[in-house]
Amino acid sequence: EIVLTQSPGTLSLSPGERATLSCRASQSLDSNYLTWYQQKPGQAPKRLICGTFIRATGTPDRFSGSGSGTDFTLTISRLEPEDFAVYYCQYYGGPCSFGQGTKLEIK
């Protein structure tokens, strides 16, 4: 079973800064099946990026995804106040796996 490890656990940044979130897999992934979600307190997760780099409908273009093999990245180019949330990566390799999340907090 594939294990996804996200880092850092918490990222403290200010609005306007660039955020780089990492998702590392225990084995090489098919990039078609790597997805990123955003979750705000008290809400369900929201799909942001699928297939490693494809923005979901409604995802602002300041969000971008990249990566291959075992290393994947979600980048937020210029943080807006509404971007402070928890972010999860997810992969389907037979069973589904979620990473443990990265909390993006205001510095």
Next chain:
Amino acid sequence: QVTLKESGPVLVKPTETLTLTCTVSGFSLSNDKVGVGWIRQPPGKALEWLAHIFSNDETSYNTSLKTRLTLSKDTSRGQVALTMTNMDPLDTATYFCARIYRSKYDFDFWGQGTLVTVSS
């Protein structure tokens, strides 16, 4: 407009069986491009995938919970049910159902979630 809504008990006792129902609208459970999955989240913790089911009754279960989980669907009613046996306080969590999109095997629409507490 795609919506999903979870329903079921908010409190169950240890060793009891939990049954949750996900009622969907805006898409059909007979559509072979999509299915319904269940994901849970203990308070303050990460998401954990539990299981999913497609129109052809193809199912997949979390390996560590497989012996306790059963999925079923009623296509005519637009409902998917998750049954989890032998509930434990560690199963206290918000349980989400979500539509799984077959081409990417990811979850594109989510229900609001329902908090289930396991306590005597």
